[in-house]
Amino acid sequence: MEIASTVTKLGQPCRNFNFLSVLSLVDPADGREKLVLSNYIGGGRGTLILIDVETREAEEIPLPGDAGAWAVAFDGGKYVVAGTNMTEGLVCRLDLTTRTWAKPLHNDKTTHHWNVAKGSDGYFYFTTYPTAEVLRYDVEKHELHSIGRPTGQPENFYSREISGAYPGWIVVTGGHAESFVSAWNLATETWEPVVTGDPSEHFSLPRKAEGDVLEVERDGVPEYYAFPDFRPIVKVNVAANDKQDSSSKAAWKHSTRLRNGRLAGVAGQEYFIENAEGENVYHRIPFDPPPTAIQRSLVRDANGDIWGPSSFGQTIFRYSVSEGTHWNSLAVCDKMGEVLGMVALNGRLFMASYVGGDHVIFDPKRPWDQRNNINPHTLKKVSERICRPQGGSTIGPDGAVWSGWRSKYGTYGGAISRVDPETYELQVWEDPIPEQTVMGVAADERYLYFTTNPSGEGVPMRHDPPGWFVVWSPQKGMVAKYEMAPGEATAGLVVQSGLVFIMQSDRLAVFDPVRKEFQEEIVLGGGCGTLVKLDAGILAAVCGQRLVWVDARQGTVIGEEPLETGASGTVVTADGRSFYFVVEMDFYHLQPPDFWNGRE
Numbered sequence: 127m128e129i130a131s132t133v134t135k136l137g138q139p140c141r142n143f144n145f146l147s148v149l150s151l152v153d154p155a156d157g158r159e160k161l162v163l164s165n166y167i168g169g170g171r172g173t174l175i176l177i178d179v180e181t182r183e184a185e186e187i188p189l190p191g192d193a194g195a196w197a198v199a200f201d202g203g204k205y206v207v208a209g210t211n212m213t214e215g216l217v218c219r220l221d222l223t224t225r226t227w228a229k230p231l232h233n234d235k236t237t238h239h240w241n242v243a244k245g246s247d248g249y250f251y252f253t254t255y256p257t258a259e260v261l262r263y264d265v266e267k268h269e270l271h272s273i274g275r276p277t278g279q280p281e282n283f284y285s286r287e288i289s290g291a292y293p294g295w296i297v298v299t300g301g302h303a304e305s306f307v308s309a310w311n312l313a314t315e316t317w318e319p320v321v322t323g324d325p326s327e328h329f330s331l332p333r334k335a336e337g338d339v340l341e342v343e344r345d346g347v348p349e350y351y352a353f354p355d356f357r358p359i360v361k362v363n364v365a366a367n368d369k370q371d372s373s374s375k376a377a378w379k380h381s382t383r384l385r386n387g388r389l390a391g392v393a394g395q396e397y398f399i400e401n402a403e404g405e406n407v408y409h410r411i412p413f414d415p416p417p418t419a420i421q422r423s424l425v426r427d428a429n430g431d432i433w434g435p436s437s438f439g440q441t442i443f444r445y446s447v448s449e450g451t452h453w454n455s456l457a458v459c460d461k462m463g464e465v466l467g468m469v470a471l472n473g474r475l476f477m478a479s480y481v482g483g484d485h486v487i488f489d490p491k492r493p494w495d496q497r498n499n500i501n502p503h504t505l506k507k508v509s510e511r512i513c514r515p516q517g518g519s520t521i522g523p524d525g526a527v528w529s530g531w532r533s534k535y536g537t538y539g540g541a542i543s544r545v546d547p548e549t550y551e552l553q554v555w556e557d558p559i560p561e562q563t564v565m566g567v568a569a570d571e572r573y574l575y576f577t578t579n580p581s582g583e584g585v586p587m588r589h590d591p592p593g594w595f596v597v598w599s600p601q602k603g604m605v606a607k608y609e610m611a612p613g614e615a616t617a618g619l620v621v622q623s624g625l626v627f628i629m630q631s632d633r634l635a636v637f638d639p640v641r642k643e644f645q646e647e648i649v650l651g652g653g654c655g656t657l658v659k660l661d662a663g664i665l666a667a668v669c670g671q672r673l674v675w676v677d678a679r680q681g682t683v684i685g686e687e688p689l690e691t692g693a694s695g696t697v698v699t700a701d702g703r704s705f706y707f708v709v710e711m712d713f714y715h716l717q718p719p720d721f722w723n724g725r726e
Contacts, residue, residue: 209239
């Protein structure tokens with residue numbers, strides 16, 4: 127059957143700032159103290175925003191490439207250096223006297239620069255992904271060289287924190303398959319291992335350094351090692367060091383100290399400067415936030431308006447269908463990251479958020495007061511073992527909000543959670559399938575359904591054991607589980623016409639909840655990901671740049687058509703006969719031909 131839907135681009139309704147790091151400097155162009163905020167723009171090009179700490183006048187300078195930069199530093203003279211991340215992995219140098227960038231540098235295969243520190247040799251050092259190499263940068267000559275990998279474990283893809291606070295040494299943490307701390311000897315130009323640990327353990331470096339003793343925190347507990355052989359020291363009295371630390375820890379905290387000693391930094395969409403009374407005074411950025419990429423979790427509220435989250439930055443937007451206008455929020459919770467699960471219920475938005483493993487509730491009719499945790503209101507953390515709502519959220523058969531989760535970094539595992547929409551009581555079931563992520567959730571009037579796979583957060587992908595499809599009763603717990611072939615159980619699943627349809631890479635698995643058995647699969651062709659449930663038994667499967675239409679009642683493919691844009695997040699219209707979708711920062715409406723003539 128030949129199909130030709132009408133696709134209309136509606137604009138770019140999602141707008142935010144997303145500050146990855148902050149530093150302060152004296153601008154050589156005018157001698158005034160400035161805050162430098164590194165702004166990430168999903169689907170676009172990141173910027174540096176310079177703000178005068180006294181006049182609050184601001185200036186925006188686009189990066190020469192890439193979506194943003196975690197690793198930003200000042201050389202103390204006229205240069206700002208930035209290591210970008212997401213796709214291009216550039217090392218950039220901005221001359222503040224001319225506001226011009228030198229030609230960006232790139233190390234082969236690097237896509238992310240995590241942090242930067244200045245060594246006692248005067249060079250800057252960057253940590254990276256996915257090679258875990260550490261890069262040495264000469265700011266005067268504008269030259270970049272790799273000093274190799276600080277780990278011998280081939281499946282360690284990350285070098286993360288970095289410090290140049292110890293004269294003669296560069297200290298680095300990282301991991302993936304194995305957590306580690308290593309030190310680069312500037313004199314011998316060799317890597318020296320300090321300590322390794324399980325991938326679930328997190329090593330961090332302190333803000334201050336002291337003499338010939340290296341302090342490392344393992345999951346928040348201090349450990350001490352002696353230079354240069356790094357033998358463990360059980361007890362040591364490490365005196366406070368008042369000198370400025372050259373590590374990048376301040377950037378991770380999103381704050382810095384001004385010349386007068388007062389704290390300044392960023393909090394969500396705002397920046398703050400501490401006043402003489404020690405109170406943080408918050409300010410909005412004095413120009414409009416840019417369009418940014420949209421996360422997949424779109425929902426429609428009772429008024430027909432569309433809500434969705436930014437892909438990064440912990441903000442949400444509302445698109446008015448009747449007026450074609452949009453509104454964007456401040457950050458919905460304290461933790462950095464993004465909303466991955468969203469449900470509109472009883473006039474409120476129920477959200478599940480990464481990276482803190484948070485449930486957040488927002489009432490659009492009430493005044494905004496996130497800073498005091500009033501509206502939006504963050505419930506308690508799902509679990510100390512959980513961080514990402516990979517499976518999204520849905521309304522269960524009991525009317526509660528159910529979400530699917532993945533475990534914290536360095537571990538395998540997952541969870542499902544339930545939030546009572548009236549009392550806000552939170553219940554959590556960890557590892558319903560041991561050491562597996564909950565990848566997707568759906569529900570009918572009787573059961574919750576979810577899929578799992580053996581992936582984890584920040585650990586190597588496993589292809590064995592297989593994933594599972596689970597039938598879950600809110601009253602009784604697990605009713606049944608069905609083993610899927612390795613790699614089969616994926617995120618997209620919907621309930622349609624009394625059946626559960628599970629999206630797989632090239633087909634739909636079909637489960638009958640009454641008979642508790644799988645039916646004949648529906649072959650779609652390769653590259654499929656997103657599954658859309660429309661009215662009267664119609665499904666749409668987004669398969670790369672193809673849109674495949676399925677009659678769920680008959681278990682057959684109606685036909686397909688090209689969809690050049692592709693699609694990620696989707697939400698159907700109120701009548702169930704068309705849908706909205708997003709691609710990066712662009713928002714579209716798709717109106718299919720009339721499949722519904724004669725269907726009820």
